[in-house]
Amino acid sequence: MSLEFTATVADRGLEVAFEVATGETLALLGPNGAGKSTVLSVIAGLLRPDTGRVVLDDRTLVATDERVDLAPHLREVALLAQEPLLFPHLSVRENVAFGPRSRGRSRTEARAAADAWLDRVGAAELGDRKPGEVSGGQAQRIAVARALAAEPHLLLLDEPMAALDVAVTPALRQTLRQVLADRTTVLVTHDVLDALLLADRVLVIDEGRVVEEGRSGEVLAQPRSAFAARLAGLNLLHGTWRGDHAVLPDGSQVHGIVAGPEPAVGDLVVATFRPHAVAVYLERPVGSPRNVFATTIDDLEPLGDLIRVRAGQLSADVTAHSVAALDLVLGTAAQLTVKATEVAIYRL
Amino acid sequence: MSLEFTATVADRGLEVAFEVATGETLALLGPNGAGKSTVLSVIAGLLRPDTGRVVLDDRTLVATDERVDLAPHLREVALLAQEPLLFPHLSVRENVAFGPRSRGRSRTEARAAADAWLDRVGAAELGDRKPGEVSGGQAQRIAVARALAAEPHLLLLDEPMAALDVAVTPALRQTLRQVLADRTTVLVTHDVLDALLLADRVLVIDEGRVVEEGRSGEVLAQPRSAFAARLAGLNLLHGTWRGDHAVLPDGSQVHGIVAGPEPAVGDLVVATFRPHAVAVYLERPVGSPRNVFATTIDDLEPLGDLIRVRAGQLSADVTAHSVAALDLVLGTAAQLTVKATEVAIYRL
Amino acid sequence: GSDDSGSTKEKTLTVFAAASLTGTFTELGKKFEADHPGVKVTFNFAGSSDLVSQITEGAPADVFASADTKNMDKLAAADLDGQEPENFASNTLEIVTPPGNPEKIATFADLARKGVDLVICAPEVPCGSAARTVASSAGVTLKPVSEEQSVKDVLAKVAAGEAEAGLVYVTDVKAAGDTVDGIVFPESSSAVNLYPITTVKDSKNADLAAAFVQLVLGSVGQGVLSAAGFARP
């Protein structure tokens, strides 16, 4: 177990415990003021908990009962805080090179690393500017590069995708996917897609308490907490890539749009789509939706003013009116369809 | 014409001109570093343009050729900057009351106004805290409340919804809709839904130049610039509310989910849904999708690896494979369907 | 011809002297250097009480010339005098007025007149105690607007026209040139200020120090001093 976290911070009403395995990425979700940033501050050593214990690999970072409290710079933990906080007197390149320099890399190495990271976040041409001379979104990207360049044992990211434009978000998400794949990370986000794509597990916090925890797909597919339910709304299917579609274990095909790097034939992939996008038919229709799943309805569950129809692994959200019109009951054989354009396919 | 803007800022490569009518809300869209915040700074008087002219109602705020340059506090323009920048030494309530106080309201009035605004952004219980004691998302909400409380002639909002959680976003969006309805506003956002719901018109900037301009629905429905195309992806239908569905001018019905305040029967409403969610059938299918539009295909347009099918007012994005399988060509009679759960209906 | 130090090695003679001796002693130092090739005379000019405490704290002094006997007594009390101190000059008070003497002061008694802004030294410093002595022996009650810490401060006030009269030493009036007018008055003789000089006990140049003291006491020294307005002791 790589990161072991238990802490209470009385004046912020926080009482949270969790673990993160080596190489795993944990997404921290929750409403504003839930305590997400507080958790990161405790891990980074910027806030001393009232009681608690944080262990990274074999090193105890804090243990209030043993009076251990490692200084921040000895923790090998890099924090991307919620504000970019770029050092105003250093150039953008020097900002990014700061981590590598501090960890003993030579000036040339550090600058090369900085330029490489700036390039990966799409800010290569900003290296010589001062932080005061870049836009909000550019500052955010530079801050991400700075945190990543520090190459820590544990990476803490607080809303890394905030303030980014729609053009750069997918690319940066891909970059993060690659970077985080084999790195122990705790990621705070308000974006369900980030949680799903970047994290292995999610932890939902509300008012300082853990309200839900589990593998990303599971928590989001079957949310139990109110907040997770808000976030949720995605079907997840695992399969194997066949060149232009994925084949599920049961042999059925899934067509969709590949997001991110093209998978090779035989790669494991995941297909995601929202229950909203799933239509329910009684007979197999002829039309553009190329994904049709023949199933039997297992469950009908009210979800606000909608009905969530569960059939096997899949969920479809339909209006109560539709359920009545089609006379759907448990056990009805139904064809669930979803347009290929609604399905995003990611290489795992 | 309420706001008239022309300015060049050489060292940021900005050269932009536009106008905003009284009561209108203009959304400024564009990639990071495009110059959106720069435009707001020029209007607010924090940056003096190299050349340019900004006129609000009858008052000239800046005119480089006439050497006019009104001081920021005389402009009656409130700016919500990209960083919250709450005054660290004042309580949250005093922060929000600062604008009303500065504009001459009494202490009691200003505090009452501050509490009311805090309540509207969901931060009522934070009034007595210092800005250093609130979370990132809470700070953002307070900053929004502070800008709104100033009740200026012109409101400038730079990414007001950044850092907010999914639970509060829809509510705050509704609040902003009400507030901005009859107020002259320039709104910077990266979220297409904000642009669509909050703004009357959009202006897309890229590398300091206006690349696209027009009514929100039009620009997003038929984007011409690369960036707007990324943002786009929504169908927009105007109609009249009938209690549980909308009727379009041609008599067809649209079912959907009402977002925001419930419209009264007879209210004008707009129904929005993404082309991705529209399925194309050759014959009318029987199933849960309750919105079926019988149309004729007008246009087929490649859009990345998809084909955008245009039929009357509607667009559907389908894969090239589907087009081939259904043998769609111009003039084909087709049934476009969209699930009611995919359609959001807003009162206008 | 007291040339017993004709060695090749340069020697330095350090003289600690009251600040009011700056002009005269600098001139005497030059004469001494001329008489003693290879000897450099350096001066430490400051208030007499400063000089005494510096010497007691180990300052490298060879000769000490004080502006009053009280401070010389302190040196003797610390047993740091190299020889019996000898008085080499004296000084008496004189009235100063701004140029033109606007209040038409003529006698010591005029100083007590109403409307005359008078500045004198504070009783704690030599010129002040002298002023007090003179006043009591003349039977005049002085009502100064300020009791200054030093003669220079008195002079500055009068020269600036701030005060209409002041009491300073004869030598000060002379040094101040035409920035002030001086009025000699007979009562001044009741308080004569004496300047003693001595060598310092731990001096590394005892011979040279004694030679310097002799120069000051001798005719050359007395000539320079009386040119500056000092009287013989």
Added chain:
Amino acid sequence: MSRTRTAGLPGWLYAPAALGAAFVLLPLVAIVAKVDWANFLDLITSESSRAALALSLRTSAASTALCVLIGVPMALVLARTTFPGQRILRSLVLLPLVLPPVVGGLALLYTFGRRGLLGHTLEVLDIRIAFSTIAVVLAQTFVSLPFLVVSLEGSLRTAGDRYETVAASLGARPTTVLRRITLPLVLPGLLAGAVLSFARAMGEFGATITFAGSLQGVTRTLPLEIYLQRESDPDAAVALALVLVVVAVLVIAWLRPERAAR
């Protein structure tokens, strides 16, 4: 209690810091050691001592107030505006620091004295400054003004003007911005400057004696009293110096509550 923590200071830093503290404190100890404790109370409660202390406190408080009144505007103008000759002006404002106080006193005499630059004007207005307590205050203000200006200007520059622009865009007039944003934000710097000014005024000697003279109860402040006592009674001088130190420490500690970092 949970506590936010700072990056921490390097350990070696404590060595020079301790050296510095020792360098300042040892002479103090040396003075305390010299005090004639047997007669201490008598020495410091003499009428002249009490009069001098009272005068020093009054004039220093007045001159600190004056420094704040004219120094804060000067620091603001230097830090927040640009105009030709600003750099020279900034250096000139430091002059009273460089000028030996006695020369500073002379300069004041040449300015406000009866035959000084403003002498005629003042005479017409029937204002007599010399030998009055006002002269003491002026002398103290002259020497301590740069302290306030320089340390406040440094704080203003460090704090930057981001919050000020936000306040202006919310409709606050410059005066409101100044009162509600700028000054509260640089309060630590302002207090530091005021403390420096007060301390410098308490210790002021040369300019006062030259410009204001020395009359008990009117212009003879504690440093002047100490200087005089030194001539006749060095023990008393040392005891008085100690009083000055203690009073100053108390006033400063009271004026300068440990302000929680924001």
Added chain:
Amino acid sequence: MSRTRTAGLPGWLYAPAALGAAFVLLPLVAIVAKVDWANFLDLITSESSRAALALSLRTSAASTALCVLIGVPMALVLARTTFPGQRILRSLVLLPLVLPPVVGGLALLYTFGRRGLLGHTLEVLDIRIAFSTIAVVLAQTFVSLPFLVVSLEGSLRTAGDRYETVAASLGARPTTVLRRITLPLVLPGLLAGAVLSFARAMGEFGATITFAGSLQGVTRTLPLEIYLQRESDPDAAVALALVLVVVAVLVIAWLRPERAAR
């Protein structure tokens, strides 16, 4: 050119600022008016004047360096740590400001003099401090140290420690944080403090004459020379004071380039 602009200052502020500037500058004008320009060059180029000026520059530079070396650590410890007695220590560090310089000089003499606190220790080590150039540097350091400490501490508090914690979380050791983040960020405050210290050292008189004496070329700095000249030739004193002022202004203007606000 496009220019970011600040909130602007209230107009009325310029009145007290101008008054303050006049208050500082008028005495300077008055002094300039008193200078005997005919003999000015002769007066200021005499051997003793040049020696005094050279000594003043050397010792002030040395004491400013010393102030930075021990004052920066002290300011950091005061601003970034908390420990019992900190408040008292902070006030004590200001003492040399309050102490009339002559008493300060006495205190130094009582500490480093032959019969002083450390006198015996120093004698054993065969170190003679009093009445040497080192004594001048020590006296100047003693009186100017508080300036640096106080103005730097104010800047450190105003700047806050947010960037320092970020730097630490990126793996920077405290020394690295100090060198690459803290000090560059408070550079305006540090420069202001150094300028104050330098200026104060240039003008230092009382502690020097008491502790170091007034030996030409060794301990007689420019203020001491001015004092002496005043005994024999007041004109020369005023001319020299002017030289002091001009040199100080030049050094300060050079040391303190107008730093662009961040």
